[in-house]
Amino acid sequence: MKSILTPLGPKADKDTVRRHNLSLVLRAVRDEGESGEATRAGVAARVGLTRAAVSSLVEQLMDSGFLTESGKTFSGQAGRPGTALKVARTGPAGLGVEINIDYVSVCVVDLAGTGRVRQTEHLDNRGAPAEEVLARAARIAARTLDSAREQELRPVGAALALPGLVSAGSVRQAPNLGWNEVPAQELFADALAALRPGHRALPVASENEANLAALAELWFGGLGDVRSFLYLTGEIGVGGALVIDGELLRGAHGFAGEIGHVVVDPDGPECRCGSRGCLEQYAGQTALLRAAGIEGAGGGAGVVELERRARAGDERAVAALAGAGRMLGRVVSGAVNLVDPDAVVLGGIYRGLMPWLAPPADEELTGRVVSGLWSPGGGRLRASSVAGDAARGAAALVVQDVLDDPVAYAEPSGV
Amino acid sequence: MKSILTPLGPKADKDTVRRHNLSLVLRAVRDEGESGEATRAGVAARVGLTRAAVSSLVEQLMDSGFLTESGKTFSGQAGRPGTALKVARTGPAGLGVEINIDYVSVCVVDLAGTGRVRQTEHLDNRGAPAEEVLARAARIAARTLDSAREQELRPVGAALALPGLVSAGSVRQAPNLGWNEVPAQELFADALAALRPGHRALPVASENEANLAALAELWFGGLGDVRSFLYLTGEIGVGGALVIDGELLRGAHGFAGEIGHVVVDPDGPECRCGSRGCLEQYAGQTALLRAAGIEGAGGGAGVVELERRARAGDERAVAALAGAGRMLGRVVSGAVNLVDPDAVVLGGIYRGLMPWLAPPADEELTGRVVSGLWSPGGGRLRASSVAGDAARGAAALVVQDVLDDPVAYAEPSGV
Structure with missing residues (x-):
């Protein structure tokens, strides 16, 4: 996982630089793969500081309880054996x-x-x-x-x-x-x-x-090199978030990401937001269950039933999902043309419904993404991991x- | 104009810090208002470095031809009179x-x-x-x-x-x-x-x-405190750009901002991009002139004629502009819900057509921006300045x- 650095900003004096470097070293140890173990020499190479500087920074981080030594020693590519460092579990x-x-x-x-x-x-x-x-x-x-x-x-x-x-x-x-x-x-x-x-x-x-679900996906999901993505979560409504270069796009007032209220049909059904024909009137859980003819079942149970019916080939369920998938694809194609993310991640109820939602959505996207850089099954449309929590x-x-x-x-x- | 700082990134060593500070000082002098004049003491206060450090940095910038002394001296709030600095004209x-x-x-x-x-x-x-x-x-x-x-x-x-x-x-x-x-x-x-x-x-x-037109608008236009905006430019097609926190959003492949190809009507007219019903089929110059019944007139002349007719109250011209304004408002409302910018700037041919485009666009936006933070004439929808070049x-x-x-x-x- 790459770290999310904040710029150092004006006035790079000595104290600021040391605090910045403490952060760099702590992150470097933390990011040292799954093992969570790193040597001082490895960290020095990674952050581009001298071995001596890193040792001093590590000492301070250990004194303050951020890092511990694992006790293990191993020899790296260069120099004498190093003691493995890891971030504190406490x-x-x-x-x-x-x-x-x-x-x-x-x-x-x-x-x-x-x-x-x-x-x-x-x-x-x-x-x-x-x-x-x-x-x-x-x-x-x-x-x-x-x-x-x-x-x-x-x-x-x-x-x-x-x-x-x-x-x-x-x-x-x-x-x-x-x-x-x-x-x-x-x-x-x-x-x-x-x-x-x-x-x-x-x-x-x-x-x-x-x-926050999108940030969890970024930090703990299986996104690999993907640093910019649009995240949609199917719930009663449709939530959304934009992550750009590993940072959440919050917007001027903190209200960015509301893709559920992008208009699909200006004369469509009234939305609880006050507008008409918003995406969530077509692809939100309530709309989806209604279109599939599943009424009355509470949220979770209704979605389980929808998935069961779709799997059994129930025509109405499959058609409802295809329709929602097309609407998702249409709106997402506009968002992709606007922000050109690496990937689009579908979470919430969409995760389990991907087999039926993804093909029609991908088809719309392939036809409507202006760069031509969208292909069916090309991997840019993906289900969220369970980590998107x-x-x-x-x-x-x-x-x-x-x-x-x-x-x-x-x-x-x-x- | 606020400066666009690049983060210092890993390895803040002495040389990097000095180069960073040279940049800070140069920008501070440049940004010192319209006059382009600043004193060492003023710069020191602004960037948070000592007067001595700033003097040394200024000396290096003068030696390298980036700064000059204007010859003028004036006394600031504190200390002895300072010699005014300005960025070099050569x-x-x-x-x-x-x-x-x-x-x-x-x-x-x-x-x-x-x-x-x-x-x-x-x-x-x-x-x-x-x-x-x-x-x-x-x-x-x-x-x-x-x-x-x-x-x-x-x-x-x-x-x-x-x-x-x-x-x-x-x-x-x-x-x-x-x-x-x-x-x-x-x-x-x-x-x-x-x-x-x-x-x-x-x-x-x-x-x-x-x-680049959007960056020019940011740097030289009259946007004031606005640091995040969506920029649309009416041309033969409809171009667009997104500036977020004073930085251009380029996207994962460099293709962000293509708002002209957000779909308005999935079954609408074919677009030269290969999709159907894109915004530019409704609000691009060609579509606009056709709807107004102005055929044959070359680009610039056609737009002048459109504006003349609208001003004279020609019904078809006014209706064409109202229709384009509504389409712009609809698509822009989706973009605002997605990225929540401070403002939306209309440039190109839209600049002169604002009196007819803005009211219907504003009406759509007011009804469809989910935060409720859009009001007609609230100043978030604005014409580009001539600086958007x-x-x-x-x-x-x-x-x-x-x-x-x-x-x-x-x-x-x-x-």
Whole structure:
């Protein structure tokens, strides 16, 4: 996994350079493949600093609890045998909290990006007021933090993944939750603080759920060299996110990625967003189940039934999926012409429905992508991995902050 | 104008830091408002380096001919009077070469971003083979370089602005020129080198024309705080570009921005790109003139006639513009939902047609932008300035390289 570097910006003085280099070294150790092991010499070669400089940086990172020596030694290509380094399995970590329509999922991710604790509760969040939903999420988070503590993990911040338009800590609208202008970040932070008297308050961030699922796909999925992609997630609606050169495109107001509300037919059915004929009226879960003649079955069960029928060759189910696939292909072709991503990743309910959705979508894309660089089965349209998980993405987003500037998150003395 | 910083990247050693800081100081002087004058103390405050460090960096930049003292002195808020600095009016510069359907325009831009030499020739580039068009452009460029030399300007590179899909120096396709797989960069560079025996070969870059017009709009237009925008240019077709956080979004293959080929009606008229019902079949110049009943009039004259008729209240002209405006609004609303830019800028023939295009486009946008952050006349939809000029954008792109790392472009000794 390549790291997501933040530019050093103006004023590159000595202190800034050292902090920048600490981040480089920490990331280099972390990124040293699956083994998570690296030598000082290997790191020096990788980041282009001298062996002596790297040794000094490693020492500081070990003193602060970010790196440990694995005890193993091995001889590299050059010089005397090196002691293997790895990122600490304890210490700074990230907390991710996904609040979705019918579940809350909370996880803790360590510096290596590994999910270490997970608690998920299935419940209907549509019935309750926003305050109650967030208080419930805070209770699950508090229990998760207790578990993390037992593993000597110290989450330094939390990120909320929310299914709606999120800006400056508030949910501007989340129609499927029935939320409007909910200061989610503050409500959650207050509820969590109230549950943990005597603890320092945890900084809380928040982000659109599809955005975080896309980041999880980037960091933990099997995307290989793909650094720019459009991510669509089929849910009750259709969520989306754009990752460009390994960075989330948030947009001027934080509302980028809303591909579910690209218009397909200007005179089509009314959408809950206020417009007409949006993609999600044709390819969202509700529309898809209705077209397939599956009414009444709750979300998950309905999709399972749709897949069962399609597999059995049920004509109506297959036609519904073909229609949705064509609509997806049409809208995605416009997005590809506009942003020219490496790949388009379909997640959520689309993952299991790919055998029926992908061929018609690919056909539309092949005919409509202006560069001519789209071919059926050419690999640019792909299913998300199971790693495309918003809670893990949220937790990992916190960890990114730690990796960007470890000094800022060194263990406070006396704790 | 804010500068476009490149990240310092791995290995921040002393030499890299100094080169980075030379760039910071040069940009700071250049960006010091319209006056182009700055003091060492002002620069030090702006970039966050010490006065002593800035003085040393300024000395090096003056020795290499990037900065001059204006002779004027004035007392700032603090300390003794400072001597005003400005970027040199001579020395390193950029050459921009726009090759369009019916003209070639070449310009030289100095370090301050000022256009200093311009040569434009109107001619029909559709009739001739690509080699001949590029050789013609090289002749105009050679004459422009002679003029630049008389002004003691030394273009360090050239950038071609081309109306088509450009990748790795080649035009993949430019349907309106009838070009397919033309190695434009190489052909131009060779033709120019043959015209200038005894001169060092000029490095040549190439880029899509709408992309460069968008950069010119960013750097020289009146966009104020706007750093992310979608740019559409009405031509024979409809060109487009996306600027995100002050950087051009090129896409994975260099083909981003092709909003003219976003599908409006899947069963609509055939487009020369091979698809059907693309935006340019409804809002391109050819479609617009046909809908208005203006046939036969060549490009420029036809648009002038369209504007004249619309102003006179001709029903067919007004209806054609209203229809095109609605289509633009529909497609742009999808793009806004996807990338959430600060603004949408309409250039090319759309500039003069804004009074008729903007209201229906704004209405569609207001109804379809999901964030609710679009209001009629809210200022997010705007006409391009006259500065949105691809040749100047191309030349300025070369200058950006100089500003990024002045050391690499210091006057070679003995020239």
